[in-house]
Amino acid sequence: MAEPESETRPGAEARLLRHVRRLGEARSGLRALHFHLSRLQRHHRRDKHLQIVANMLDELARPFAGKLFQLGSGDIVVICKGARRKTLEEAIAIIRYLFGDDPLTQHDDGAALCSLFDLEHDYDRFLALVEGLRAGEARQRTAPPARGAAQRPQRRPLDPEHLGHILGIVNRADLSSVVRRQTIWSLPAGAEAQPLFDEVFVSIEELGQALAPEYHLGNDRWLFQYLTQALDRRVLWMLARDYPVARHSLSLNVNVATLLSPEFSDFEEHLPVRARGNILLELQLADIWSDFGAYLFAENLAKQHGYRLLLDGVRFRSLPYIDAHRLGVDYLKLVWDDALLGLDRDGALEFREALDRAAPIRVILMRCDRAEAVQFGQKAGISLFQGWHTDRFARS
């Protein structure tokens, strides 16, 4: 079943292959770069690195109508027109510099890190490579999962004692180095992208890497909730004292308990009153259900004070069973899931009905890290998106 499915849900490899085949005879001035990022050491293959390289190559290739493909393995292929060989070698040197300590970059002038193809002469060789990449990706997709997971180093479960130690640091620390922002874009089909608001959040993975790399922070739901509450409060404290001059609205991740805490009152006291209308509060469904009475109280309070509410992290299979209107939220974030591309007719109908029922609550499709997610969302009538692909697409 996997191969026919791949025709309707093409990954980057399939799109790359289609693109390369379409080039046909019009190959004059075309050059391709294949960055073998999958061969880097594991700690250089984190999402952060792959994203930095993708953004940099995007930036460097833009003057040459560059087309960038981020493959499932982590490798990146860029095809550009009119770029001189020397310019591309400089781009390779910059990426090589970033990974200067990796064994992959220390020999052969970077040839092991990146292969460069002049498509006027090397087209057949490059096409064979791309066909190989496509076939490899198809095999990977049909292979039994979780081999990668088994290779991950074992981390110890977080215990209350160590959580206390982490909280001690969190409460003293300036968390600005682990606070991230990601834009939510309005991206209706055929229209220009417009930023709607920025989500401000603490990257738990990065915080864990910095403070407790040997622990798995999310293994215990209650300890994790306690940690996120402490982080919420710390971020509020920081924002209250250094509220950013934002171009557009901000959203903050909060627990219900945080909204009712003295720290939230302190945040409000320091916040310019006008800013409240520009703040969205993101809440998780599990947190809402854990004390629904407290949520209703907090929702009422938040609305009275002029904030907008957002229901975060809804899975598409749960969407038909959630009455977002009763929760009084203004926005709902739906998590992208590749399974959406494989819905049968009844499943697709149920999904569309659930979306229709959610109106006029605005639905944001989150974790859109591939073009197909945005295309699917737009076809389903969704116009708000969040994710790497959306960032890259909107900014270009």
Add this chain to the structure above:
Amino acid sequence: MSGAPGLEGKTVMIVDDDQTMRMLIRRMLARMKIANLLEAEGGEQALKQLQGARSACDLIISDWNMPGMSGIEFYNRIHAIKPDLPFLMLTGRSDAGSVIAAKKAGIPAYIVKPISPEELKTKISFLLTKSA
């Protein structure tokens, strides 16, 4: 994290105006068994400390964006005095322009925040091996 071979006994200077970042790096270095640390809030203070230091510094880890002297300016000053001193630029800047600027300035290694202990360790080992 166990100490990487050859790192014990090394002296590392951390230059960053963010106290938390200095603390995080200090913790990571301690896990690598690097206990001899110098710390400074900025380039000027670091230069003074290095001039007055009794023992030699083996490596500098410096932030780029600091009030007063930037990380690049600090690197240029330190490079003029101690051209062989390994220098690791630690920064939140991940755009092509910044990486090109750092490379052009001759900064030997570059690490983008947030950092993982593994990444820091391999950068440090690489720089110290290269300078040995």
